[in-house]
Amino acid sequence: MDTSEIIGQSIALENVFRILAKVAPTDTTVLVTGESGTGKELLVRALHKNSPRASKPFVPINCGAIPKELLESELFGHEKGAFTHAIRSRAGRFELADGGTVFLDEIGEMDFSLQVKILRFLQEKEFERIGGSRPHKVDVRVIAATNRDLEKEVDKGNFREDLYYRLNVIPIVLPPLRTRGDDVFLLADYFLKKFCDKCMIKNLKISSKARELMRTYSWPGNVRELENFMERMAILCENQEIMPEDLPDKILSAGGVEQDKMPVMPARFEWPRLRDMDDRKMNLKDFLDKIEEQLLLEALHSAGGIKNQAAEILGIKRTTLIEKLKKKQLG
Ligand SMILES: Nc1ncnc2c1ncn2[C@@H]1O[C@H](COP(=O)(O)OP(=O)(O)OP(=O)(O)O)[C@@H](O)[C@H]1O
Ligand SMILES: [Mg+2]
Known part of the structure; x- marks a missing residue:
């Protein structure tokens, strides 16, 4: 397995590598999900490179970037005269990818009607060009990716349940960077x-x-x-x-006070106790400094980074705030 381009040693990513090693040699359909920018495309390319299809074409298609009317013809091709501008016959990406891998990126954006055709291809390994009557058989592995929660899209009626299950044979979830x-x-x-x-x-x-x-x-x-x-x-x-x-x-301003990472406040406020300081193996000065730092950053965060406002929240002068931030090397 060569995953050298994918940087990371966290447990969360190790789990992904483990699944990758298992599915790469197979022909199974894989659905890669994860927030935007988590490296879905990088992962899919690694999947292809580590598969027996590596020397055959890798054909990506961004289902969200191609207008709906054109996507079907892009994928499956068309015959001459199939529609107004079909001056000559043209092969689609599934044909071009024969022997290799088709990457259906942003599959969550795909039209309901086209979803049926993808499902049919996955089940029968054949399709027809638009305007054609002859079925084409190709040997293509399909990998799909999306940053949407497809299960939710299924619930909302935007994504076909049968296609979802067919795609989701092997799910790979790329964890967000913050984890x-x-x-x-x-x-x-x-x-x-x-x-x-x-x-x-x-x-x-x-x-x-x-x-x-x-x-x-x-x-x-x-x-x-x-x-x-x-x-x-x-x-x-x-x-x-x-x-x-x-x-x-x-x-x-996120320094420790990111909203969703804020420690849950005890129901009733309590002053810090000696053991709180002890638990953290800090001395009095470091402990107080840390508390001050937290409050400064929280104020900055609430003020959207505007120092004037943050100082007002804290009840100190702007110059004092700046001095404190500088001393703590917080900028
Ligand atoms: N683990 C990683 N190591 C090195 N580079 C990475 C890693 N993950 C992502 N990248 C880089 O980050 C950028 C975004 O990755 P990628 O395009 O694969 O994300 P994505 O999940 O497909 O995003 P989107 O949902 O927005 O399409 C790329 O330049 C990619 O090379
Ligand atoms: Mg992407």
């Missing part, structure tokens, strides 16, 4: 090196404070967001190290 722990750093270092090499920039590093904040941020755009961010840093960062002040407000 991959230290993979954030592996990926960040990998992308940073890639972009620095490309632009012949000195070897930029990431400071530990910045790392901490990057780890806490929720990365809604997942690996793609991190990749783009590292590219920006490689070009814009003027220091030897990426410091918290180089980070955009959204990452900065």
Whole structure:
């Protein structure tokens, strides 16, 4: 198995690799799901590369990007005269992929009526070109991907249940980046090196404070967001190290106070106890500093990164806030 292009060692990703190793050698249909930017396409390409079909065509098609009226002809081809602009016969992507893999990307966007035809192909391994009467038989493995929750789409009546089950023989779920722990750093270092090499920039590093904040941020755009961010840093960062002040407000203000990561507050407020400090193996100064840091970041977060407002929330002067942030290297 060669998965060297897919960076990550988290347990969440190891599980994906394990399934990948099992399904790659087979002809089974696979449905890859995961939030936008989690690496679905990268994974599907790896699946093809590690399969016995590797030397045969890999034919991707983005079902969401091609107008509905054209998608069927793109997939299955058409005969001359099948519709107004069909001046000559044309093979579709299933024919072009014979012996290889067809990747139906964004399958959740596919029209109901075309879904029936895909189902028929999966069951009978044959199809007809538009306007044609002769069935075509091809040997194609189908892999589909979507960032939608197809089960929900089935419930809503937007996606055929029978096709869903047929596609979902082997589901692979790509975990969001925020659940991959230290993979954030592996990926960040990998992308940073890639972009620095490309632009012949000195070897930029990431400071530990910045790392901490990057780890806490929720990365809604997942690996793609991190990749783009590292590219920006490689070009814009003027220091030897990426410091918290180089980070955009959204990452900065997420520092430990991301809404969905907020610790559940006890029903009744209680002042911290000695054992809270002890549990964390901190001394008084570090403990108080940490509490202050949390409150500063929370205020910044509530204020959408606007320091004036954050200072007002905290009841301190703007200059005091800036001083504190600087001292804590929070930018
Ligand atoms: N584990 C990874 N290691 C290295 N690069 C990755 C990894 N995961 C994703 N990438 C990179 O991140 C970018 C986004 O990945 P990809 O296009 O595969 O995501 P996707 O899940 O298909 O997103 P979308 O749902 O928006 O189509 C690509 O440039 C890809 O190479
Ligand atoms: Mg994609």
